[in-house]
Amino acid sequence: MFLRWERSWLEEVLARALARGGDYADIYLEERQSTLVTLEDRRVERVHVGVDNGVGVRVLQGENTVYAYSNDCSYQGLLHLAEQVSRAVAHGKATDLAELRREAEGLACSEDIPLDAKVEVVQRADRAAREFSPLVKQVLVSYGDVRQEVVMATSTGDLVEDQRCRLRLTVNAIAAEGGVIQTGFEALGSTADFTQALDSTPPEQLAQVAARRAAALVQAPPAPAGEMPVVLAGEAGGTMVHEACGHGLEADLVQKGLSVYKDRMGEQVAAEAVTVIDDATLPGKYGSYRYDDEGVKARPVVLIERGVLKEYLYDRRTALKEGRSSNGHGRRESYQHKPIPRMANTYIAPGEWDPEAIIREVKEGLLVRKMGGGQVNTANGDFVFEVAEGYLIRDGEVGPMVRGATITGNGPEVLRQVAMVGRDLGFTVGTCGKDGQGVPVSDAQPTLLIPKLVVGGLAERRGGKS
Structure with a gap:
């Protein structure tokens, strides 16, 4: 040293x-x-x-x-x-x-x-x-x-x-x-x-x-607007699970009553096919570490298992408040910041569906291959995200790229709606900001089918339902 x-x-x-x-x-x-x-x-x-x-x-x-x-x-x-x-x-x-x-x-x-x-x-x-x-x-x-x-x-x-x-x-x-x-x-x-x-x-x-x-x-032409099925490709990464779900599972927000998941432990909060894990031990990932910033050894934490809420992300302070041990998620930007509960590598576990088969299930909808920026209200789970790369799906086939799309919904409701979970897993990286400090994170998800989401766009949508 x-x-x-x-x-x-x-x-x-x-x-x-x-x-x-x-x-x-x-x-x-x-x-x-x-x-x-x-x-x-x-x-x-x-x-x-x-x-x-x-x-x-x-x-x-x-x-x-x-x-x-x-x-x-x-x-x-x-x-x-x-x-x-x-x-x-x-x-x-x-x-x-x-x-x-x-x-x-x-x-x-x-x-x-x-x-x-x-x-x-x-x-x-x-x-x-x-x-x-x-x-x-x-x-x-x-x-x-x-x-x-x-x-x-x-x-x-x-x-x-x-x-x-x-x-x-x-x-x-x-x-x-x-x-x-x-x-x-x-x-x-x-x-x-x-x-x-x-x-x-x-x-x-x-x-x-x-x-x-x-x-x-x-x-690319402008994206259509309206309520439609959305396929979130694995390569889109886990922006959705990070923003619309992960922050709400951080124990400080839960204890302050600023999370939609407060008092939901043991309840069904997502579809049975959905399991959410935060694992700081994944080799090479941007959010990985051996020990958190309070000296607690990192370990995988299953937050939601088969749709049931199992755990929150704790640092020592929030754990002490509940008379339990930290699960290794006390993180800080530097010595100038006190540690707070933070995500590391958060992901939805892969399922059993072939990603291409998921797309074939959609008659008309949107395929998201890259998420952009967005906003989320952790107190109620409402979100809006930009789509950085999206394609129309027509009759189960990937169609033309479109630009200017947004997706709007409610995080817990989206997790409850998930109809199919792919067997792939794609990661994205970023710096997560909270309480004035940023830490490196990775997020991931498999290909997911959401049967109904509000898509914002500038073009008129042609008729048809999935």
Whole structure:
């Protein structure tokens, strides 16, 4: 580890933090090395390489949380933070300190990649997107990676050291023709090594997907509007399950009464064919980790099993409130943020249907192969999403691409409506924002048939029902 620390420091800091009362205390030490390379208009516009380190100290007492952080990671700096949080805690009985025991030492980051190689990645993507079609007029490419080393110590005796690596590559291809301008976006996110990740998904492949989508959208007719069957392809990724379902299963929103799933434990909340899992242990996925940001070992969590609500996503604070243990979903953006319940890799488990057979079941509807941005109300589950890549389905066959479509509905109601679940599984990656902080996540789903959704569009819909 680059951070300098000693076990005796951590024990004394925890004791100092709880000196005036508290149920629990923890320390989060972090050093982060990051690289960012952006390219626009054929030029590398920005190269940023930086190092940041700091520490956060937290005390929980009843419903109250006191958190302080600093970039002073010295012994005296840690003691100063502990004194600050201790003074802020109401007087009460302090918890007994457990003897610190080392849980893990992660050694995931094995490569030392020169900056020139990272710059070359964005240049390769730019060339591939421009060469794909003359309709592509502009390309924006961004590469970023983070190498993070953390130490986490808790008053319950946990001592975890971990090393984490992530990289992300995004391509925006902008196409134009006859006054119509459209954008195609594609992203790669991984916790695998640089070479492994980019050998698996070369930048040229990513760029060509983005360019193909943008060029096709320019020439696509407007989408029809109306209520119709919608097939969400596995390759569309799990935006739907993340936004319309996942956030509502985070324990802090449930406990605040801001989730449609509050007081629904053990009830049927989805179709029997639907099982929803959040698994931070999936190898190489962008949202994966061995230990969460509170030192709790990651494990798969079955949230909905065959339609029945089984579990919420907990951090230590929300778990302590219910007298139970965290299930490893306390996450934070950095040492400057306190941990909160967050998703990692959230997905609907594959079913038994062949994806092509699902499409053949639809007489007239919409096939969504890529989701765009959207909004969701976690309190009632209502959502609206843009369709980044969609096609008409006619008589069980995939028809022309359409542009400008949106889908509107209610998350729990959609899950109850699911009629068919494919045996495929497609992932998307992103940075999930909540309470002013972002964390890397992956989302996935198999091909799904939703018999009835409201599709927004500008074209008139021809007659017919599925």
